[in-house]
Amino acid sequence: MSGQTAPSPVATPGAVTRHWRGRLRRRTAVVCGSLAALVLALFVTALLLGEAGLSPAEVLSAFTGSADRITAYVVLELRLPRAAAAAVVGACLGASGAVFQSVVRNPLASPDIVGITAGAGFAGVLAVLVLHLSGLGLSLAVIAGGLLAAVSVALLTWRRGIHGLRLVLVGIGVAALATALTSYLMTTVDVREAGVAYTWLVGSLAGASWPIVTITLVLAVAAFTALAARVRSLRALELGDATATALGFRVERDRIVVLLIATVLAAVAVGASGPIPFVALMAPQIARRLVGRTSVSLTAAAATGAAVVSAADLLAQYAVPGISFPVGVVTGVVGAPYLAWLLARSNRTRSGGTT
Template sequence: MSVTATWRRNLRRRTMTVGLCMTTLAFALFVVALMLGQAGLSPTEVLEALTGRGDRITNFVVLQNRLPRALAAALVGGCLGASGAVFQAVLRNPLASPDIIGVTSTAGTAGVVGVLLLGLSGLPLTLLVAVGGVVGAAIVAGLTWNRGLVGMRLVLVGIGVAAVATAFTSYLITTVDSREAAVAYTWLVGSLNGAGWPVVTVTAVVGILALVALALQARGLRALELGDATAAGLGFRVERTRILVMLTAVVLASVAVGAAGPVGFVALMAPQIARRLVGHASASPAAATAVGAALVIGADLIAQYAVSGVNLPVGVVTGALGAPYLAWLLARNDINRPGGRS
């Protein structure tokens, strides 16, 4: 067996191992999320509720209060992790994420418009926010396009569009009373407090379909990581492949923002953590999905129970973790190299 074939086999094995370990961690945190609360439950009681054999109160607590929130955390984290992995791979930039290129900012603006001006909540708000993220990405792509999408230009234009969207969001918040502004601010930070079955259902359906689409585009994504010339030499239509892959990533990010608001830094951190665990210059979207799910579930547990009597938005915790992590990435000497150093 050749050295290249052996290396690929070992990389595939490490990727599968990391994905399995992080999925196990996410599942363990998921079970803990169903157990903790004012009415503490044992694993047996949780299992009975999930199988319909629990008493009425236990069934209500697990199935109506805790399960939708835990599922929303897993879905939001997984979607953001996969989206961030795609952006970093396609743009070959370790700092690229939907936060940077304006997807989450425009989706957040759509959410604030829905909350403050249209009075939306739940499923209608989720759909509006998802559409807002896709529209924002289309605006960035339209302003960037010059016989193709160029990575650095896309990032710079995205930063500008994000700044405009953030400014407009701030203006809207200053025009309403303090109670409405507080609701908008909580949502903008990123919160799972409003997660219910309708939102979870839409997020699950759209998110899973997008993840399946991403899996079908895996060969094209790997080719793009090698560079445009190599991808073209392998028979891929480079711009078409790039647009389809990035559109899938935009949908993943947008549906996540629609479910919980712009939960910061997850799309940046999850692929980076996955990349370092796998030990390769690029992160597998599958591994990043599992890492993202574990990150958001864990962050939500901290947000709910770290301070007694205070239920923090999950975005506060991810921001507290992500800001130092971003500073550490920027301080690394190899941050300017595409893919960085393992």
């Protein structure tokens, strides 16, 4: 009849799924773009601020080659490497933490909690104080230390696979052992050398230079490339072992590979700046809440980590006039209460009968 309106089409489950996937992709793109803009703004701010404050025109002149020698040195040799190191280190930590938390399916699983950064830190102190390594040799020693810690945790955790809670508990023990060995090593060297090592252990970007940034960037690009090649495996593992197996993935092999890549990312960051605490723990959680999805975006986690470290380094340098702190002090002040809140929330969830 002409007076009746045509019934609206019924949305099929496939159409609804495509609609929500499209919304998630758009929101992820907006979040990643906003985070990239924030990192760029912090990067530019790092070039402007300092004892010798510079205008945007003076910074630009340093890049074009028209600045005086002092301005060019301050921008290109002092501030630019540090700002670049902050962004790269933060991106490595953010992506590494996202992989650990996604694969293990535990919000407490991050390289600094499960002993990876502590093992890498011990290797770094050993390489500097005993072997007197620097540059690429130091970076490779730190990566080897992180991998050794990861293998130790995996072997002690393995019981027909790697399980989240056991991994965290064993990792805490391995971290305590690595920290104890580091403390003992520092008591056997000169006080001045121990002081330098301690500043590095807290997490500091004060020693950032172009050789360090170049080595870190090359290793980070290689690790990110390897991780990008394993994205399908990572997404399958997030669905659970049974689903991943049904889709044709070799669950334990793929889990070990992506965790080793995440370990390398964390160790690369430690080699450049020392163990910066809690960034790998916080960045994926922040990114997950910004994106609004159960599966965290690695790009969003990396961008969040870069923003967190860049902002923390600016606060460490300029929050208290005349006093410069290691960046790890700032992330520790923010991250420790966050960890306490995460533990309290986890306990309430378990007592409520859900996981």
